[in-house]
Amino acid sequence: MKPFTYERANSVEAAAKAAASVQGARFIAGGTNLLDLMKLQIETPTHLIDVNRLGLDRIEKTEEGGLRIGALVRNTDLAADTTVRRDYGVLSRALVAGASGQLRNKATTAGNLLQRTRCPYFYDIRMPCNKRKPGSGCGALKGMSRSLAILGVSDACIAQHPSDMAVAMRLLDAQVETMGADGTKRAIPIADFHLLPGETPHKETVLNAGEIITSVTLPKPVAGTHVYRKVRDRASYAFALVSVAAIFGKDGTARFAFGGIGAKPWRTAEADAAASEGAKAVAQAALAGARTTEHNDFKRPLVERTLASLYRQQEARA
Amino acid sequence: MTPVELTVNGREVHLQLDPRTSLLDALREHLKLTGTKKGCDHGQCGACTVIVEGRRINSCLTLAVMHDGEQVTTIEGLGTPEALHPMQKAFVVHDGYQCGYCTPGQICSAVSVLEEIKAGVPSHVTENLDRVAFSEDEVRERMSGNICRCAAYSNIIAAISDVAGESKA
Numbered sequence: 001m002k003p004f005t006y007e008r009a010n011s012v013e014a015a016a017k018a019a020a021s022v023q024g025a026r027f028i029a030g031g032t033n034l035l036d037l038m039k040l041q042i043e044t045p046t047h048l049i050d051v052n053r054l055g056l057d058r059i060e061k062t063e064e065g066g067l068r069i070g071a072l073v074r075n076t077d078l079a080a081d082t083t084v085r086r087d088y089g090v091l092s093r094a095l096v097a098g099a100s101g102q103l104r105n106k107a108t109t110a111g112n113l114l115q116r117t118r119c120p121y122f123y124d125i126r127m128p129c130n131k132r133k134p135g136s137g138c139g140a141l142k143g144m145s146r147s148l149a150i151l152g153v154s155d156a157c158i159a160q161h162p163s164d165m166a167v168a169m170r171l172l173d174a175q176v177e178t179m180g181a182d183g184t185k186r187a188i189p190i191a192d193f194h195l196l197p198g199e200t201p202h203k204e205t206v207l208n209a210g211e212i213i214t215s216v217t218l219p220k221p222v223a224g225t226h227v228y229r230k231v232r233d234r235a236s237y238a239f240a241l242v243s244v245a246a247i248f249g250k251d252g253t254a255r256f257a258f259g260g261i262g263a264k265p266w267r268t269a270e271a272d273a274a275a276s277e278g279a280k281a282v283a284q285a286a287l288a289g290a291r292t293t294e295h296n297d298f299k300r301p302l303v304e305r306t307l308a309s310l311y312r313q314q315e316a317r318a
Numbered sequence: 319m320t321p322v323e324l325t326v327n328g329r330e331v332h333l334q335l336d337p338r339t340s341l342l343d344a345l346r347e348h349l350k351l352t353g354t355k356k357g358c359d360h361g362q363c364g365a366c367t368v369i370v371e372g373r374r375i376n377s378c379l380t381l382a383v384m385h386d387g388e389q390v391t392t393i394e395g396l397g398t399p400e401a402l403h404p405m406q407k408a409f410v411v412h413d414g415y416q417c418g419y420c421t422p423g424q425i426c427s428a429v430s431v432l433e434e435i436k437a438g439v440p441s442h443v444t445e446n447l448d449r450v451a452f453s454e455d456e457v458r459e460r461m462s463g464n465i466c467r468c469a470a471y472s473n474i475i476a477a478i479s480d481v482a483g484e485s486k487a
Binding site: 089099101105106 | 320336337338340359360361364367373374375376379380381383384386427430431434437438439440441442444447448458459460461462463464
């Protein structure tokens with residue numbers, strides 16, 4: 001691991017200011033992704049700002065009837081929160097589908113949104129990767145791409161977004177609340193938070209230098225049956241090949257978001273609009289514009305079959 | 319060097335550490351508590367699992383400096399050869415290991431798993447999010463972050479189930 005200096009921030013304002021003023025500074029919260037990448041020298045921060053004691057670890061109701069989740073709420077605590085379990089079941093389900101118990105005890109809400117791809121070419125520093133080293137090329141395009149994205153990809157990058165939690169957040173129309181280095185606050189709809197790779201896959205979010213996530217808010221609960229179905233190579237502790245977060249309403253409407261297939265958590269209005277027509281129509285709408293390789297083309301039928309399974313389960317419940 | 323104060327297994331310790339030092343290396347190399355094992359060093363195998371502030375974590379994926387002032391429990395703090403923790407005893411009785419390398423992590427994890435179930439933390443196999451209860455399926459799912467190369471899994475499950483039964487009585 002490359003040497004770095006370390007400080008513990010005492011306020012959100014100070015953390016943001018320090019991050020903007022030191023070249024190569026990074027925030028550290030759970031550290032479960034950042035430290036892993038630092039050991040591999042994929043991430044080489046010169047300065048770490050420990051934000052763990054900023055007190056951003058509360059979950060509270062908002063005036064609008066939603067929920068404000070502190071940036072530092074651990075994945076375990078968010079999944080176990082009684083309001084989340086009752087009113088935002090899809091979020092609990094998505095959280096416990098990810099990582100291991102040990103990692104969920106450390107990983108935070110904001111950190112989870114910012115976790116980086118598990119593309120094998122991003123992880124291997126001997127390989128070209130435009131995300132890790134801009135301009136070096138993409139080893140995955142003609143390489144082993146079985147796990148990688150088929151939506152939102154570009155000629156420069158086909159890395160998948162790895163998060164389960166973020167897929168549920170996308171389904172629930174969460175907003176990411178931040179504070180900039182100059183103290184400015186803003187709320188970013190999660191649909192706009194992650195960037196598609198285009199020609200600059202190293203730019204992953206709309207956050208500015210020093211900008212720190214303070215909380216994630218959820219709007220009022222969405223009634224219906226909340227489900228999260230994750231398809232992976234092992235029964236537990238593996239990243240999604242395909243995942244579907246869904247809320248089925250009583251009136252035949254539904255909303256869907258997808259993981260494992262997109263360069264970012266994936267959701268389209270067209271897929272939601274096709275809900276009453278069934279799995280095939282929803283899959284077709286969601287997969288519009290999909291670009292596959294010979295290794296990951298199986299994700300197209302897998303999306304449809306995963307949806308079909310959810311529909312059958314839903315019919316059995318009715 | 320950064321000063322770090324920890325309470326490890328009830329004992330206060332003061333260390334001067336390079337900020338790069340993982341909690342795992344602080345325990346093994348600086349405090350000579352070699353019960354906690356280094357397997358993958360990337361949070362994938364669970365051999366380094368310890369209990370910090372009452373929660374199991376991968377000690378390889380966290381910096382010691384991030385835990386200044388906190389309480390750490392390692393396998394050495396759970397029990398002693400003369401007075402084994404019930405989970406240690408159950409692993410012996412049920413032969414929950416072969417080579418034993420992953421065992422300290424398995425045991426620290428297992429102790430926390432039972433507490434997480436008791437606290438109502440749901441898992442991927444919890445059918446009803448409001449009703450979290452012990453089952454072998456729950457144990458299998460919750461222990462998935464602890465890999466055993468010798469594949470002593472069935473005996474590990476038997477050991478944990480045994481302790482869960484005792485704690486119910």
